[in-house]
Amino acid sequence: MASQLKRLAGFVLAASVAACGSNASKGSLFSASSGGSNDGFAFGGTGGTTSLGNGGAPAQSGGTTAEDTGGTPGIFITTPQGNDTCGGQAITVLFLIDRSGSMNCNLPPITASADCENMSPPAKVDMTAPSKWEVISSTISASLAQFVPTDPSIKVKVGLAYFSIDGVCGANSTPAVPVADADDAQFDLIRNSVAAQKPNGGTPIVGATILGYQYLYRALDVTSNAHIILITDGQDSCADYYASNPAIGPGDHVADLIMNQAPKALSVGIKTWVIGAPGSEPARSMLSNLAVSGGTRRSADCTPGTDADPTVGDCHYDMTTGDFQAALTMALTHIMAVVTCEAPS
Amino acid sequence: MPPTTSGGGSPSGGPDPNLFNWPEANPDGGNEELCKPGHYVGTYQCDLSLPGEPADASSGFVVSGPVDLMLDESQDGEFLEVSGGTLKSTAMGIFVLAATVSGKLDCLSGQFAGSLQDGTVSIPPFPSGGSFTGPMAASFSQNGPELSGKWTLIGGPQFLGESCTGPWSATWQAN
Numbered sequence: 001m002a003s004q005l006k007r008l009a010g011f012v013l014a015a016s017v018a019a020c021g022s023n024a025s026k027g028s029l030f031s032a033s034s035g036g037s038n039d040g041f042a043f044g045g046t047g048g049t050t051s052l053g054n055g056g057a058p059a060q061s062g063g064t065t066a067e068d069t070g071g072t073p074g075i076f077i078t079t080p081q082g083n084d085t086c087g088g089q090a091i092t093v094l095f096l097i098d099r100s101g102s103m104n105c106n107l108p109p110i111t112a113s114a115d116c117e118n119m120s121p122p123a124k125v126d127m128t129a130p131s132k133w134e135v136i137s138s139t140i141s142a143s144l145a146q147f148v149p150t151d152p153s154i155k156v157k158v159g160l161a162y163f164s165i166d167g168v169c170g171a172n173s174t175p176a177v178p179v180a181d182a183d184d185a186q187f188d189l190i191r192n193s194v195a196a197q198k199p200n201g202g203t204p205i206v207g208a209t210i211l212g213y214q215y216l217y218r219a220l221d222v223t224s225n226a227h228i229i230l231i232t233d234g235q236d237s238c239a240d241y242y243a244s245n246p247a248i249g250p251g252d253h254v255a256d257l258i259m260n261q262a263p264k265a266l267s268v269g270i271k272t273w274v275i276g277a278p279g280s281e282p283a284r285s286m287l288s289n290l291a292v293s294g295g296t297r298r299s300a301d302c303t304p305g306t307d308a309d310p311t312v313g314d315c316h317y318d319m320t321t322g323d324f325q326a327a328l329t330m331a332l333t334h335i336m337a338v339v340t341c342e343a344p345s
Numbered sequence: 346m347p348p349t350t351s352g353g354g355s356p357s358g359g360p361d362p363n364l365f366n367w368p369e370a371n372p373d374g375g376n377e378e379l380c381k382p383g384h385y386v387g388t389y390q391c392d393l394s395l396p397g398e399p400a401d402a403s404s405g406f407v408v409s410g411p412v413d414l415m416l417d418e419s420q421d422g423e424f425l426e427v428s429g430g431t432l433k434s435t436a437m438g439i440f441v442l443a444a445t446v447s448g449k450l451d452c453l454s455g456q457f458a459g460s461l462q463d464g465t466v467s468i469p470p471f472p473s474g475g476s477f478t479g480p481m482a483a484s485f486s487q488n489g490p491e492l493s494g495k496w497t498l499i500g501g502p503q504f505l506g507e508s509c510t511g512p513w514s515a516t517w518q519a520n
Contacts (some may be wrong), residue, residue, distance in 0.1 A: 121419045167418070168379070168452045170370020202453060207367050214365035221360060241453045244379070247368035264364060 091225045091339055092179055093147065095140065095160040095190075096212045098232035102279055103133035103199035107324050113233075113279040122199075132233055132277055135325045137194035143332040144190060147182035149340040156182040156340055160190050161215075163208030164201040169238035171208035173215045205236040206253040206261075209272065209290075213265040224269035227339045228294075229332075233279035235286055235310075254286055262293040271295040273335050274316035275328065281311055281320045288313030379455030380425045381490045383520040385414040389432060389496055391511025408442060408498065410434040412515055416450055425450040432461060432496075441467045448481060450492070455485035457492050464498075476501035481513065490517040 105116035110126045124131050130138070140160075147156050159179030163171045177193050180186045209230060216226045236254050243250040262272050272294025276287045285305030291297055292304045297315040305313030317331040337343035390409040412432045416425040430446030448459020464477035478501070483494025493514035500507035 120424070164370070166370045168370075171367070172369050173367075207370075210365050210367040211369070214367065217365055218360045218362070238453065241379075244454065245368060261365065268364070 089154055089225050089341070091154060091156045091227070091341070092216060092220060092222050093156065093158045093182075093227045093229065093336075093339055094175060094179060094212055094216060095158070096208055096228050096230045097136065097140075097160065097162050097194070098203055098205070098230075098234065098277075099133065099162045099197050099199045099201070100164065100203040100234065100237070101200055102203075102233055103136070103277075104131050105279070106130070107132055107135065108278050113281055113320070116279060117234075131199075132279070132324070133197065133199045136231060136277065136328065137197070139325055139328045139332065140194055141187075141191040143329065143336065144182075144187040146333060146336040147187075147340060149342060151341065154341055158182045158186060158190070160193060161208065161212060162197065163204050164238075167201040169202040169204040169207070169241035171204050171211045173211040173219065175212075175215060179216075179220060202241065203232060203234045203237040204241070205230070205232055206242070206257045207238070207248075209257060210261050213261065213270055216270050217265070217268055222269055225339075226270040227273060227335075228265075228270060229273045229275065229335060230290075231275045231277060231328075232283070232287070233277035235280070235283035258286070258289045258293050262290055262295075266293070266295040271339075275331055276316055276318050276320060277328070278320050278324055280318075283310060284313035284316075284318060284320075285310040286313070287318075288315035291316035379485050379487075380416070380450045380452035381485075381487075381517055382416050382418050382425050384518040385416060385492060385515035386518050387412050387492070387513065387515030389511065389513035391496070391498055391509035393498065393507065393509040408434065408440065408509065408511075410442065412446065412513055414446060414492075414515055419449075424452060427459060430459070432464075439468060441465075441469055442477070444477065444479075446481060450485060457481070457483040457485065457494065459483075461496070461498070464501075466504075475503040477504070479508075483513070483515075491515065 102116050102122045104122045104124060105111045105119065106124050106126050106129050110129050111119075111124075116122050144158070147158050149156060157179045159175045160177040161172075161175035165172045165176075177186070177189045180189075209228065212228050216222045216228070220226075239253070242248040242253055265272060272290060273296045274287045274291040274294065276284065280287060285307060288297075288302070288304040292315050297304070298317070299315075302315040303313060304315045305311075317327075317335075319327045319331065334343065388409060389412050390407060393406045393408050410433050413430065414427055415429040417428045418424075419426050427446055427448050430448070432442070432444045432446055434440055434442035442464065444461040444464030446459055447462055448457060450457045459481040461477065461479045461481060464479070465473040466475040466477060467473040477498050479497040479499045481494070481496040483492040485492055491514055493512070495510055496513045497510040498508055
């Protein structure tokens with residue numbers, strides 16, 4: 001050992017002496033990958049393949065649809081399928097809003113969706129332009145008054161939940177603003193809540209939606225006329241989190257949401273409205289299939305898409321092109337008109 | 346896997362408790378938190394084999410010392426990033442090793458991926474006579490909380506690719 005130490009010491013000492021009077025090299029032979037990648041959970045991805053969409057989309061019964069005018073963002077004259085009858089009803093609405101870190105990005109074209117996904121951390125590059133979150137929060141705040149129906153016999157309750165709630169992939173069945181009568185006091189609570197949020201964390205669409213159903217079904221005991229309005233800028237990114245959680249485990253939870261959970265919710269009177277913000281381009285098929293199984297497909301001839309091309313799907317409110325704020329305003333106006341019985345269903 | 350849901354109401358007529366099951370998370374950090382920001386302190390070790398000799402313990406020379414990391418939240422919350430990290434040698438050793446540590450802890454997977462940068466080796470009072478780099482990997486454990494895993498010293502040109510791999514760990518001290 002002594003001889004080995006001497007040899008090694010001599011080796012270093014020789015190098016040390018050689019370094020005198022010169023710039024000692026500070027090699028960087030190893031260029032480590034900095035951080036694990038967030039692969040997310042592409043529809044039909046690591047959790048297993050899904051087979052949805054044409055031929056695989058959950059069947060939906062009843063309701064009528066009108067024709068779309070051609071897909072121009074912001075134009076929504078379609079009506080969702082459904083068999084609700086309005087008048088003298090109690091209507092319950094729960095906003096379910098994605099507050100993942102990517103919501104911090106500017107909207108396209110300032111920051112392209114793909115560029116936003118590659119930013120670490122996602123952030124605005126143009127401080128004079130709004131972030132996705134700022135557009136969503138201001139638009140929701142401005143749209144709340146529409147929850148007061150002109151028909152006084154219709155009673156509306158509204159609340160709001162976020163995902164994730166822990167900066168990672170967690171969700172909770174207790175909303176940030178629990179459902180209550182849609183009045184000025186409740187609207188102020190919602191406005192204050194969205195204004196205070198700092199987007200952060202992953203996109204646990206599956207967990208948040210199921211817990212939203214749970215809240216409406218178990219805590220509020222709804223049996224009809226309940227609505228979840230899901231707003232997201234991406235696909236569920238939490239497959240690894242789900243797989244590592246012993247209470248959840250591995251599996252294709254996105255497919256389970258679409259094929260099982262949303263139809264069950266529909267069967268107990270909870271519809272799922274889906275709005276895809278810029279960034280959700282790779283999730284169009286997933287979001288469209290969720291809208292279909294959740295009872296809110298935009299038209300009879302829309303295409304929910306399949307996992308063969310997850311970027312194809314137009315049965316949800318796709319806000320990925322055009323003026324996002326204008327389109328979101330129109331979408332919320334339309335959805336609120338339908339859920340409050342101001343528009344035909 | 347959450348319990349499979351069943352259709353219809355419960356036999357009692359109330360909400361079916363088997364519908365819409367999913368674990369609740371804790372807003373204060375999550376019930377399955379796989380990372381924790383703060384100051385981590387620990388140790389590393391490896392058996393440095395001599396140039397031209399087999400890389401086994403009998404011919405190696407033990408390198409060890411303290412490792413010190415500060416992990417801060419990134420803006421998107423999915424990672425903790427090393428805002429300040431060092432790996433040094435023990436004061437008792439003949440060699441003086443020093444390197445900075447960079448890297449990220451993925452809060453979704455609990456995996457730390459990092460690297461040693463600007464590593465130098467010297468024998469006081471002589472100046473640095475060699476450089477090294479190397480990867481550092483670890484898994485996060487809520488017990489501690491602690492990071493533990495493997496690291497590798499990869500010698501620079503002066504050491505003809507000499508290397509060693511060994512364990513390291515660091516325990517959370519404070520935010």
